[in-house]
Ligand SMILES: Nc1ncnc2c1ncn2[C@@H]1O[C@H](COP(=O)(O)OP(=O)(O)OP(=O)(O)O)[C@@H](O)[C@H]1O
């Protein structure tokens with residue numbers, strides 16, 4: 001297993017955001033994480049990447065207990081994430097946004113600027129942003145900014161990449177582009193966990209889906225199993241959900 005969460009709990013004041021949660025992810029998998037607003041999906045990413053500390057339970061990366069590691073240590077272990085609210089450095093260029101990630105993002109060794117620049121160029125080509133390289137990040141469209149967010153995460157050479165609503169706010173064509181990009185990232189051997197309300201993304205890409213509700217796992221299974229699970233339909237998908245849509 002590349003990642004294991006064992007009986008993880010997290011409260012904010014009186015609110016139990018994550019309740020005795022278990023999850024295991026195999027190397028090379030794409031796992032979908034779905035559930036209603038406030039279910040605790042982003043909180044799980046914050047716990048895995050060290051932005052929040054667990055109250056109880058343990059988190060393992062490649063069988064090593066990494067519970068309590070801060071974000072920079074998780075980055076140095078090549079665990080990378082995107083944020084639900086994109087936050088590029090708006091006033092600097094697209095290429096510099098990615099170069100900074102390449103320079104400081106992973107391992108304890110700082111990558112020299114020239115190498116970081118080359119790496120950033122490769123990633124911009126891969127993410128379809130090379131022709132925007134000299135524009136400021138703030139001038140990009142929403143679709144391009146979401147891809148830049150993914151590019152910045154890729155700059156740290158992740159083994160495990162966590163995508164938090166990578167297609168929120170995108171039009172259908174941009175959603176298709178992002179599905180293709182995520183598929184290409186997976187083909188590179190990167191393990192992915194993706195949070196998404198746009199279920200087409202989840203149903204197209206994921207081998208396995210975990211469903212959260214009020215901080216608890218209410219279901220886990222293949223896209224087909226999840227789409228037909230009455231508990232999931234009741235809590236999240238609704239009666240009208242059509243798994244082929
Ligand atoms: N730092 C925090 N302080 C206090 N409460 C928090 C904090 N982070 C999250 N919460 C609360 O924890 C619960 C889970 O939030 P979380 O952001 O993980 O939900 P989510 O499943 O990502 O929802 P969405 O689909 O809307 O993004 C919510 O009730 C939220 O208000």
Ligand SMILES: [Mg+2]
Nearest residue numbers: 041042043084
């Ligand atoms: Mg969220």
